[in-house]
Amino acid sequence: MTSPFGPRTLDIDEARTLLPGLTVIDVRTPGEYAAGHLPGALNIPLHQLDRALPTLGRRTGEVLVVCASGARSENARRILGEHGVPALTLVGGTQGWAARGHELHRPASGGRRTWAMERQVRFTAGALVLVGLVLALLHPAWQLLSAGIAGGLVLSALTNTCGMAAVLSKLPHNRPRPADLEATLAALAQQA
Incomplete structure (x- = not known):
């Protein structure tokens, strides 16, 4: 203490x-x-x-x-x-x-x-980055999805908060x- x-x-x-x-x-x-x-x-x-x-x-x-x-x-x-x-x-x-x-x-x-929140965030962030990269093959603007997730992860680390965890906590299995x-x-x- x-x-x-x-x-x-x-x-x-x-x-x-x-x-x-x-x-x-x-x-x-x-x-x-x-x-x-x-x-x-x-x-x-x-x-x-x-x-x-x-x-x-x-x-x-x-x-x-x-x-x-x-x-x-x-x-x-x-x-x-x-x-x-x-x-x-x-x-x-x-x-x-x-x-x-x-x-x-x-x-x-x-x-x-239920998965730990940290694991839920890693899965969701990784899935969104992959979706953004795959969709970028159709149109380059989809790269912004992956960039946005990357930026959110950096902000999360700098502020020691997690907006994605706050959103995921509202899902039915987490409430x-x-x-x-x-x-x-x-x-x-x-x-x-």
Whole structure:
């Protein structure tokens, strides 16, 4: 953990030690969450975090925010901090947690697994670049599609944000059902 004035992070060993006393919020998409999450984590996708702010604001303890690798959870930690909710982010995210050999929980429903958002972005970007190159054989203007995707990837790296991920998160398999989010918020309210 660093000072309250800088990034507040926990490494995996610290998180394992403190986990029973933290509220763990997984900000990945429901599909990613279903593929495996930290024990006791509640799913509030990053784009739905604003709906959870009133409930999270009533909490007394710190919140550990997790995602796949740490980028989305750091954005969520910053948003929570701006609203007075003390939060930490897990260095390395669920990928780092699993790489250290720690168990990930999966819902008993056995539902279809969804690709991680990073993989969805790589697939979509690659497919659009290929489509642009193939269509450029018919008309050179289609090269602009590939150039636009390349520019978007560069901008994504420079800003540490991802517009394509924001768009993909709105697809049905990446969105929580309203009842799921309401159940999560109700569980948070009971913990407060």
